[in-house]
Amino acid sequence: MDSQGWDDRYAASELVWGAAPNRWVVRELTGSTPGRALDLGAGEGRNAIWLATQGWEVTGLDFSAVALERAERLTAELPDEVADRLTWRHGDARTDEDPAAYDLVLVAYLQLPAEDRRAALHRAADALAPGGTLLVIGHDLTNLTDGVGGPQDPAVLFTPEDVLADLAEYGLRTVRAERVHRTVGEPGHKGGLTGVAVDALVRLERSAE
Template identity: 65%
Template sequence: MLRECQDQPPGRALDLAAGEGRNSLWLAALGWRVTVVDFSRVALDRGRRLSEQLPAGVARHLRWVEADVRTHVPEPGAYDLVLIAYLHLPAEQRRTVLRRAADSLAPGGTLLVVGHDTTNLTEGSGGPSDPAVLFTPDDIRADLADCRLHLVRAERVRRPAGAAHGGSGEAVDALVRLERRAPPVPTPER
């Protein structure tokens, strides 16, 4: 996620199913104005406390929203970056969340989706054991096929699993980056 976001100038970001907001805190420290959405009040409260430990002013870049992403409808066309990290839902629910996320992108905005790939069950370590909630880059592309987004990257990536994610070894993730192209600027007639 770090590599995918570091080249973008700060703007408005939406972190869906953010948990304690680890990614949101990082983005806010870079100057992003982040809306942090999660259904867990406990996780959001922990994130708020963590934000208070950041340098002065960073916490004011964060807006904490307690909501279930399966029913939450983000503001259309409002965000320069939408992040969905490790949200594992059945396909139909995932598709709904992804389409709403795509609708919330501003022109020129980026949608970044990362989660455990289906091959993680046999080739990786950690993550959900229910194949019905895992996905591939192609699944995400298909979910968003008619949303008029430009595909920047769609691939499987390997990363160290770590103790927090099921132990040692590597995890296999699906990583998809899409952009809503800004409309062309009309050239003046001569």
């Protein structure tokens, strides 16, 4: 789906993904020492906003202008000390060149064909500061047969092994590379589905040297 397609999708519904941060983002990053963070494919900003509440200085990048407008509206409702930690930028995760170095780069549910995914992950790895963390979360390929919800096109799904292969040349340390199971149909879940979804989760670190 191109940027216009995502603009249309975001415009058709209020808070497509809800306001709460992704559970894996919360699990992996609660208690982490805050620094500078980059959220690639930030959408309406739910994860970036949560990171800002934890003390992170966050740049949220997305190629949907509609999503970023919504993120800016949500930011305006936040306390100043949180809102001041958020910067929204319009750009493409596959091609955006950012000279800054980040202590955390988050890529959450950026479901792209393999070549585009690899380009986005390379941009993410390039943006990592020494000692930085790269956290990648998305719908796993096995969700098609073993889970519920999510994209039904296998071309945009991936596995933890795919992420590791995409980033093999960077020499990052693998902290975690696993499939995780997410219950859907809980209170507040949108979409009407119930069951268990299968996600891919990969956490990598750049050497501090």
